[in-house]
Amino acid sequence: MxxxxxxxxxxxxxxxxxSQHHIAAAMAQTYAAEGLDSPPLEQVRGIIGLSLPHAMRQLSPDLTDAQYDALVEGYKATFRNKREAGQSAxxxxxxxxxxxxxxxxxxxxxxxxxxxxxxxxxxxxxxxxxxxxxxxxxxxxxxxxxxxxxxxxxxxxxxxxxxxxxxxxxxxxxxxxxxxxxxxxxxxxxxxxxxxxxxxxxxxxxxxxxxxxxxxxxxxxxx
Structure with a gap:
């Protein structure tokens, strides 16, 4: 058989x-661009693996839909720029x-x-x-x-x-x-x-x- x-x-x-440090750095830059305090590394580690919209809502449960949208799009742009700069995990x-x-x-x-x-x-x-x-x-x-x-x-x-x-x-x-x-x-x-x-x-x-x-x-x- x-x-x-x-x-x-x-x-x-x-x-x-x-990739935790790359992700945490991108999160910090993204949150700062929106005038928000970045979540600590341990919280960021906890959401790695989730899709971005779910991850952002879990990290920051009290934001508006517009803020979530801005964080998701900002993170994508930040991470894309890091990739284009040759930064890889x-x-x-x-x-x-x-x-x-x-x-x-x-x-x-x-x-x-x-x-x-x-x-x-x-x-x-x-x-x-x-x-x-x-x-x-x-x-x-x-x-x-x-x-x-x-x-x-x-x-x-x-x-x-x-x-x-x-x-x-x-x-x-x-x-x-x-x-x-x-x-x-x-x-x-x-x-x-x-x-x-x-x-x-x-x-x-x-x-x-x-x-x-x-x-x-x-x-x-x-x-």
């Missing part, structure tokens, strides 16, 4: 790239080797589900030479914010993989909840932005501390 196709879907910010240690190793498995497809925009994701993939690594890439432009499972439903539809043969790998509770809602195994990584107790409470079936452990877990799960 041939092996079924399997699918590993990765979050981006906090899972593949360490680094890959976490071991990520490139992990992805290259997984890509050698003919029965495993790789995907991305991120709160980034399409433009932002494309820029990140281009900077790190990962444009051809993922067969499906879902972004905030096209879906409800995490933890809604729409992104993962799209990855399964794109690849033809059944949910029971897929895993969602991420660093936030939003990723874990999204994976569970889509019927996929949720795997939390400890090197990102939400602590492991929160990941477990949100439905993480497994927690890994480095990319070597993640590769070993996937081998264990799928033989």
């Amino acid at each position: 041939s092996q079924p196709l399997r699918l590993a879907v990765f979050d981006v910010d906090g899972t593949l790239v360490d 680094p890959l976490y240690a071991g990520i490139r080797d992990l992805l290259n190793g997984l890509a050698q498995d003919d029965h495993l497809l790789l995907g991305v589900a991120t709160g980034k925009s399409r433009r932002g994701l494309d820029a990140m993939l281009r900077v790190h030479g990962l444009e051809k690594m993922f067969v499906t890439a879902q972004v905030a432009d096209d879906h409800p914010s995490k933890p809604h499972p729409s992104m993962l439903h799209a990855t399964l539809s794109d690849t033809g993989v059944k949910a029971l043969h897929g895993v969602m790998i991420g660093d936030t509770t939003f990723d874990m909840e999204m994976g569970c809602a889509a019927g996929m195994v949720s795997i939390g990584v400890s090197w990102g932005y939400h602590d492991v107790d929160r990941l477990r409470a949100a439905g993480a079936a497994h927690i890994v501390d480095d990319t070597v452990a993640l590769a070993a877990l996937l081998t264990e799960l799928w033989g």
Whole structure:
């Protein structure tokens, strides 16, 4: 019997790239431009992974709709300027080797589900030479914010993989909840932005501390 196709879907910010300081700097600049106090780094870390409109409302729940719109558009412009200036977040240690190793498995497809925009994701993939690594890439432009499972439903539809043969790998509770809602195994990584107790409470079936452990877990799960 041939092996079924399997699918590993990765979050981006906090899972593949360490972008917290880039995001916090863009937030600070955006809030300052609107005459508002910027949220502290810990609060910013807590919303990484959400789509921008949801993130802004969670960070600042008492603003007007016009202020939220201004923050979202201001953040997009600020981050776009940083990208055009050559500022990019680094890959976490071991990520490139992990992805290259997984890509050698003919029965495993790789995907991305991120709160980034399409433009932002494309820029990140281009900077790190990962444009051809993922067969499906879902972004905030096209879906409800995490933890809604729409992104993962799209990855399964794109690849033809059944949910029971897929895993969602991420660093936030939003990723874990999204994976569970889509019927996929949720795997939390400890090197990102939400602590492991929160990941477990949100439905993480497994927690890994480095990319070597993640590769070993996937081998264990799928033989």
